[in-house]
Amino acid sequence: MSDVVKGLNRQQMADRMAFEFQNGWIVNLGVGIPTMCSNTDLGDVDFIYHSENGIIGYGPVAAEGEEDLNLVNAGGQNVTMKPGGSVVHHADSFGIIRGGHIDATVMGAYEVSMTGDFANWKLKGQKGGGIGGAMDLAACAKRVFIILEHVTRRNEPRLVAKCALPVTAKGVVTLISTNYGLFEPTGTGFLLREIAPGLTMDEIRATTGGVLTVVDNLKTVKLAG
């Protein structure tokens, strides 16, 4: 994947999602672009990162040479601990997830449907796949945020009427950040809430599956807290 794509770069896609985080939230970041939410400067917003392996309250990636090799986030990166952090075992960590204590989970995906289904664990024709904690998080987090590139390498939509790939969970996605803008699955379509700088409505219409609607007074994507 390259950063030379239309609209927002990967960090900006992550930044836009991170601006949704509110005071007091417990947030789980998935592997890939979602991890980049931890680079976003959110000023005074007071929230906590949870990782599937039971790390609660982790901070930025450790500086080179200062890594604790027994401290990683879900992506295996050597992160740091923030003051007030804590550690639980895996069964308790997923108790936190299933128990509804995660305010938002941010994940990558191959496809999202207008009914809020999404697919991120198995490619077409693949035997098996990589589920990790995605199905537990998707089924149980209060909000499921998806960050993905708007189109495939063949310029086909990833926002679709119905997922063609096996789904991770049904009807759970609340918000989508792509390089083209910020979208909300409404059940009957995708609502464009913010448009990326440099994109036209024609381009978005041509590359979005299902039904597209647009908010009144459409603004460009918010890129600063």
Place this chain on the structure above:
Amino acid sequence: MALKSKEFGSFREAIADIPDGSTIGFGGFAMPGVAFNLIDALLAQGAKRLTLVGNTTGGAQVPRMPDMGMLVENGQVAKVICAFTAATRPTDVLPFTKYYESGECDAELVPQGTLAERLRAAGAGIPAFYTPAAVGTELAEGRETRVINGREYLLEYALPLDYAFIRATRSDTFGNLQFHRAQRNFNPVMATAARVTVVEVDEPILPLGAIDPDQVHCSGIFVHRVVQVPAEPEGLWPTRRQERRR
């Protein structure tokens, strides 16, 4: 009378009795908490037709350390129960994938939280439980579900282990364990699910009483054998991960 010490002098001796056909759980998540030295010893020990239980078959990270996938490549494994039979990033390739696709090794793919809870249930005397994870997905097809208070749940069964291989920072001679940071992960739960839990320990084994009972993360009642990990190069330790170019 003092409690009998569970300390073993070598990894080889600590796993010598593992028979063919055993079900073995492997703790760890990424590098922390993986019993590299015990896996390495099992490769040499050679038990066959094993069922392996763990988060991933491994092998996507650089440098590669001993993982479940190596036991598969060594022809010792009939089946793997895990949350990844393929990598999340399509560009990463798990060595296990080709053994699974060719049918040489079977696999049961389980959501990570369901895997942890199936192990917890096995150790806690719960034969099965309902979870919302995987409802409405391919994994739930043809399986028992139930609607409770208006929400659909999937029935999952406890997953008992014959052996568990885990890693801890500190142990006393009875096997009371402490883990450092993310080293904990699946490890205490694996220990409760296993008939025989074998632990490799970072620090010298401590005398009884050296660990404050309030600070024990996994009680020694769940631990049967402990071995201290020697310094490098004889012992295997977590390494700094090298970022792959994307």
